[in-house]
Amino acid sequence: MSVSVVGDRISASIAARAKHTSGSFDCFIGSNTIMGLQALQPRIALANLRTAALPPKVADSFYSSPAWIAMRDRVRREACGRCQVPGCGRIERGMIVDHIVELKDGGAPLDRSNARLMCRAHHNQKTIAERAKRTARRPGGP
Structure with a gap:
């Protein structure tokens, strides 16, 4: 051998x-x-595999404006607190009033027809899908 x-x-x-x-x-x-x-001690320290912490998210001041708060409350009232995604209807704490066409994509900020109430699960799905579309439209791709 x-x-x-x-x-x-x-x-x-x-x-x-x-x-x-x-x-x-x-x-x-x-x-x-x-x-x-x-038997030797490792020459390098063990890697810290935890995900790096992102800086805290700061809400746009638009979402604190009286006009947005009034529209947000109207959307919640009209939806009776239910997720407006077809087939869902979930009621949960922390429902999100979402712009159907995101402001970054040219959506109207205070147009009632551009807002709907969503549960967190559907809001997260929509946000991920919109970010993916936006990334794919960038020159050079992702």
Whole structure:
């Protein structure tokens, strides 16, 4: 059997037959010890795989305006608190009055026909789909 050593690394088949004894590893081929390896501390720190925290979202001042608040309340009243996505009708805490055509895409900010009440699940689906469309329209793609 031949052993290939690259730098300070040995093949996985040899490492798999290593026997740990008091802080070192004795590697064997058959019944012959070929080398003793010291167990070393990692040279680099473990990677932190948590997602980087985004800065807190700050609402556009438009959504605090009396005109928007009045329209938002009207949409909620007219929808009787139910999600207006066809086939849903869910009532939940935190319903969202959504612009059908987003303001970034030229939607009218205070046009009642451009607003509807949505549950969080449908609002999130719509937002993701709209962002994907907007990204695909950018020159050069995503």
